[in-house]
Amino acid sequence: MVLQPYLLMCSQVFVALIILGGLVILDPQIALGAAFLIGGAYVGTYLLIKKSLSFHGEVVTQRSRDVQAILSESFIGIKDIKLSALESAYTARYKQINKKGLDSGAFIALSGDLPRFAIETISFGAILLFAILLFTHHIGSESLVSILSVYALAGYKLLPTMQQIYKSLAGISANGGVVLELKANLEVPTEVPGSPNVEQMPGLHSIVLRRIEYQYPGSSGLTLDNVSLKFERGLLNTIAGPSGSGKSTLADLILGLLAPSSGEVIANNVLVDESSIASYQRSIGYVPQNIFILDDTVVANVAFGVSRDQVDLDRVIQALIQASAIEFVERLPRGLNSQLGQDGKLLSGGQGGVSGIARALYRRNQVLVLDEPTSALDIASEHDLMSLLNRLKKMS
Numbered sequence: 001m002v003l004q005p006y007l008l009m010c011s012q013v014f015v016a017l018i019i020l021g022g023l024v025i026l027d028p029q030i031a032l033g034a035a036f037l038i039g040g041a042y043v044g045t046y047l048l049i050k051k052s053l054s055f056h057g058e059v060v061t062q063r064s065r066d067v068q069a070i071l072s073e074s075f076i077g078i079k080d081i082k083l084s085a086l087e088s089a090y091t092a093r094y095k096q097i098n099k100k101g102l103d104s105g106a107f108i109a110l111s112g113d114l115p116r117f118a119i120e121t122i123s124f125g126a127i128l129l130f131a132i133l134l135f136t137h138h139i140g141s142e143s144l145v146s147i148l149s150v151y152a153l154a155g156y157k158l159l160p161t162m163q164q165i166y167k168s169l170a171g172i173s174a175n176g177g178v179v180l181e182l183k184a185n186l187e188v189p190t191e192v193p194g195s196p197n198v199e200q201m202p203g204l205h206s207i208v209l210r211r212i213e214y215q216y217p218g219s220s221g222l223t224l225d226n227v228s229l230k231f232e233r234g235l236l237n238t239i240a241g242p243s244g245s246g247k248s249t250l251a252d253l254i255l256g257l258l259a260p261s262s263g264e265v266i267a268n269n270v271l272v273d274e275s276s277i278a279s280y281q282r283s284i285g286y287v288p289q290n291i292f293i294l295d296d297t298v299v300a301n302v303a304f305g306v307s308r309d310q311v312d313l314d315r316v317i318q319a320l321i322q323a324s325a326i327e328f329v330e331r332l333p334r335g336l337n338s339q340l341g342q343d344g345k346l347l348s349g350g351q352g353g354v355s356g357i358a359r360a361l362y363r364r365n366q367v368l369v370l371d372e373p374t375s376a377l378d379i380a381s382e383h384d385l386m387s388l389l390n391r392l393k394k395m396s
Contacts, residue, residue, distance in 0.1 A: 285360025
């Protein structure tokens with residue numbers, strides 16, 4: 001949207017300079033007049049609509065974001081939308097945003113092409129006037145034809161070149177805001193992810209949080225204030241509290257996804273810092289409230305992140321047995337090779353939960369962190385899950 005017009009503009013500027021250079025050699029006054037006439041017309045047009053191009057470019061960019069958001073909301077909340085009879089509201093909102101963006105896109109496209117017709121008319125009118133002036137000065141017919149041929153050919157090549165330069169400038173002005181936004185995002189410092197081949201911490205037996213404080217950027221108060229906890233191997237610990245008390249923040253700190261504002265996280269008497277965070281995180285399995293399920297087979301979901309040719313099928317089966325998931329997997333149409341559907345649509349809440357646990361067991365994580373694992377389960381499924389966790393506790 002920006003790079004291609006920029007490269008085209010550079011190449012066409014070079015072509016225009018060659019043509020104008022040749023005209024300067026023939027007649028400097030006429031060359032400067034042609035440059036002023038054609039170039040001035042395009043520059044004046046560009047300066048006149050530059051702000052409008054920037055505005056409509058922002059509208060097109062915002063349209064892409066809004067349309068994507070509406071489509072995402074529509075698919076995720078399809079049940080609520082249909083039950084609330086909001087189809088027409090979403091359709092009207094989509095049409096309004098889409099029309100506004102398409103109108104701006106049309107303005108940008110027309111702005112790049114429309115000036116050509118007026119400027120071509122003016123330019124060839126100038127060539128005709130030039131021919132009449134030469135004829136009235138009694139220049140020979142042979143000289144007249146040769147001179148007009150040179151300038152007509154120059155104009156024939158110069159006009160499309162100037163048009164492309166103008167059109168490229170218009171495209172850059174319309175879409176330049178996106179480039180600035182991308183530049184700002186690219187300049188944000190990011191951490192290089194650790195190697196996937198990092199080994200787990202050997203024999204992880206304890207995790208200690210010592211005088212932990214955490215404050216989210218931009219917030220005025222502490223989310224966690226002087227929290228000290230100890231988790232030991234073979235125990236089932238529950239973090240409870242009202243909504244907004246910092247349970248999820250504490251879980252993210254335990255997982256190493258957040259660094260404490262002050263205080264220490266210690267695993268096996270080793271401070272968890274930049275040098276040890278990779279092996280520490282490799283030792284921890286996480287089962288979120290909404291399990292991320294691939295639109296793939298049972299095997300691919302349990303061995304998540306492992307290439308197909310490196311999957312240990314016996315290890316997958318063992319993980320499913322330990323997670324008490326092998327029974328429902330065997331009832332699926334194709335067993336281990338059954339597709340689970342997008343976001344696990346073919347699984348119940350309890351089946352999704354044990355699938356997440358099986359994934360952690362396949363990785364042989366030493367610590368398992370579950371985020372509200374029973375919130376979406378019925379009583380029977382909740383009982384089965386708690387029984388499973390107790391069995392895993394005894395196995396550790």
